[in-house]
Amino acid sequence: MYIKTAYSTKGTSDDVIQDLQSQFGDFDTKMLLFFASSRMAPNIIGKKVQDAFPGAAVIGCTTAGEIVNGKMLKNSLVAMAFNSTAVRDVKVEVVENPKNENSVKKAFATFEGHFKVPMAELDPAAYVGLIFVDGLSGAEEKLIDKIGDLTNVNFIGGSAGDDLKFEETHVYANGKSYTNAAVLAVLKPGVPFTFIKTQSFADLGKTLTVTKANEEKREVIEFNDKPAARAYAEVLGVDVEEAPNRFMHNPVGLVIDGTPFVRSPQRIKGDSMLFYCGVTEGMELSLLESTDIINDTRKAVEQAARELGSISGIVNINCILRTLELDQKQLTDEYGKLFADYPTIGFSSYGEQFIGHINQTATMLVLK
Amino acid sequence: MAGKIKQMIDSIINQRAKDNPMLVGVIKSKLMLKGIDPNKFTAMSDDDPAIIAKLEAVMKELK
Numbered sequence: 001m002y003i004k005t006a007y008s009t010k011g012t013s014d015d016v017i018q019d020l021q022s023q024f025g026d027f028d029t030k031m032l033l034f035f036a037s038s039r040m041a042p043n044i045i046g047k048k049v050q051d052a053f054p055g056a057a058v059i060g061c062t063t064a065g066e067i068v069n070g071k072m073l074k075n076s077l078v079a080m081a082f083n084s085t086a087v088r089d090v091k092v093e094v095v096e097n098p099k100n101e102n103s104v105k106k107a108f109a110t111f112e113g114h115f116k117v118p119m120a121e122l123d124p125a126a127y128v129g130l131i132f133v134d135g136l137s138g139a140e141e142k143l144i145d146k147i148g149d150l151t152n153v154n155f156i157g158g159s160a161g162d163d164l165k166f167e168e169t170h171v172y173a174n175g176k177s178y179t180n181a182a183v184l185a186v187l188k189p190g191v192p193f194t195f196i197k198t199q200s201f202a203d204l205g206k207t208l209t210v211t212k213a214n215e216e217k218r219e220v221i222e223f224n225d226k227p228a229a230r231a232y233a234e235v236l237g238v239d240v241e242e243a244p245n246r247f248m249h250n251p252v253g254l255v256i257d258g259t260p261f262v263r264s265p266q267r268i269k270g271d272s273m274l275f276y277c278g279v280t281e282g283m284e285l286s287l288l289e290s291t292d293i294i295n296d297t298r299k300a301v302e303q304a305a306r307e308l309g310s311i312s313g314i315v316n317i318n319c320i321l322r323t324l325e326l327d328q329k330q331l332t333d334e335y336g337k338l339f340a341d342y343p344t345i346g347f348s349s350y351g352e353q354f355i356g357h358i359n360q361t362a363t364m365l366v367l368k
Numbered sequence: 369m370a371g372k373i374k375q376m377i378d379s380i381i382n383q384r385a386k387d388n389p390m391l392v393g394v395i396k397s398k399l400m401l402k403g404i405d406p407n408k409f410t411a412m413s414d415d416d417p418a419i420i421a422k423l424e425a426v427m428k429e430l431k
Contacts (some may be wrong), residue, residue, distance in 0.1 A: 120430070124391070148398045149429040152384060152391055256397050280403030355394060356401035 002085040002191070003313035003367065005343045007068040007078040013041045016077050017052045024081055029053050031087045031187070033130075033315065034060035034079040034172070035347035038162040042170040043177050045077070050175030056081070057090045059183050060172040061132040063347035064161030064320045070340030072323070072332050074163070078345040080313060086367060089188040091115065094173050098139035098182045104146045111186050119151040122186075128193060128365060129155030130315075133182040135162070135169040135350030138218070140357035141278035143182055148355065153186065156195055156363050158317030158349035169350065189367060194307050196364035197354045198300040199262050200322075201288035203255055206235040210283045218266075218275045223285075227271035235287050244268060248321055251360055252285040260288055264321060264359035276321075276359045277351060293322055294334050297362060301338060308368040314339060315365040316346030322360055323348040371411040376423040377404070383430050402426075 006023035008016040032053050036045055042062050050058045060079075068078040091114040093107035108119045115122060129147070133140050140159055147155050160169035173183045208231060212222035223231035233243040236250060244267065253260030263285060266274045279285070305311050316339065326332045339346075346364075354363040377399065385391035396406050402422055 145398075145402065149426055152394070154394075254400060256400050257393065261397075261401065280401075282403050284405075355397050 002083045003343050004081045005069055005079065005345055006081070007066070007073065007076050009073065009076045013045050013048050016040065017048050020049070020077070020079055021052050027081050028083045029056040029081040030084045031057045031082045031090045032079060033082075033345065034058070034077060035063045035066050035345060036060065036077040037066065037075045038062040038165065038169070039075050040077055042168070046170070046172035046177040047175045049079075049172070057092050057185070058172070058174060059092055059130070059132065059185055061160035061183070061347070062162055062170045064163050064350065065323055065348035067316050067318060067336065067339065067344060067346035069344050070336050072336040078347070080315065080343070080345045082313075085190050086312070087187050088190040089115070090185055092173050092183065092185045094178055095143065095182040095184060096178065097180060098133060098137060098143045101142065101146045104143065104150065107184055108150055115186065119153070122151060122153050124152045124154055126188060127153045128187045128189060129153050130185040130187065130365070131155045131157035131182060131353050132171045133157070133159045133351070133353070134171055134179050135159035136166065137180050139182070140351050140353060144353045144357050154195060154354070155184070156354045156365050158347070158353060158363060159351035161320060161348055161350045164320070191312065192308055192368040194304050194366050195354060196300045196304055196366060197361060198297055199260060199361040200291045200293040200296040201251070201253060201260055201262065201360070202291050203253070203260065204287045204289050206287040208232065208235060208252055208285045208287060210279050210281050210285065213279050213281045215278060215280055218278055219269070220273045220275065220279050221271075228273040229268045229271050232265070232273060240268070248325060249290050251288050253288050254283055255286045260286065261356055261358050262288065262360045277357045290325065293326060294331055294338065297335065298338050301342075304366040308366065310368055311342045311366055313367045314342050314344040314346070316344055316362055317349045317352050317364070318346055318362045319352055319360050320348040320350060322362060369415045370413055372415045373413055373419050373423065374409040374411055376420065376427065377406045377409060380423065380426055380430070381406070
């Protein structure tokens, strides 16, 4: 076994740490990934986890719910330890003030110094990037966009949560806790790997073109040259007043090769619509309708298992809006059980990253 | 003037993907997320300065 998971729901951070240490025992941890409820002392938990695993690269973030080996939890800490067979090499960097594109370049210069290869030349079949971002920073689009400009290595991850308080989210690296920051890690896995990006939506074939937007504020002012809220309501065939009730069931998406990159509406502001991720003028978005999260996720995990032959670990970043939908439909347990046969950790996130910044999606790193 | 955008897109894809079809798809997706749909531009497309500026920013990172 070269990947091991553990979780704890103990009351104090000291008890949680002891619980983790006892579950991991003498496992030779090279890298430890953890996701913790925001109720777990976010300012000190990162240091305590690092102190408990002093030789390991430790990264993580706060959550809006956790996932581990067949269970969806709340108020817990979940962790995955990788030994040097699973992860041959890893370098962690913190990007503070992630809206500043120079901070990404600085992190990448450090990666290049470590791996002795320019990031633009690093082989995406041999290396993986992990990204965890302050979920209230609003910086994800710029960050993942800049990363995508600088390397072909796939960065996968998500935006930290805070149990739906929307006050403060934290990312953790090497014993410190950060806000307004992103943690990036470049790994050289010692085993084959693949990625899952799964979302459960059908394209209804109705297009909303962004004709006026405030991209910084994730605000669409006009779709199809009409006030955005009215245009959205019209394609749904409902009144503007009814439209917000349809947001979760009917988001919009940029459809690329038949697959949507989901943009979820947050609220109506005047005649405009605010989104949970970026929208660009000229973008042609399709109206989507939610389908079956359980079935689609099951198929995606089965496909990854077929591709790799077996699975030794899954890191699952699952959008909080998916978690809320599962909760509404009383499918939370069923979703958790999809991962019962695989060592898995994950969390409910305030946004997901893979190629771009997306919503209502699960992004997963899957290792053989 | 026309056709510069397609030329720039092709150049970015060639330099970044180096004939790897999987990477071609990823790079096209990245461009679409920037608001540039590679399939919409031909040798006859107008040289829209806003799109050209976005592509120049991408090309700058390749140097």
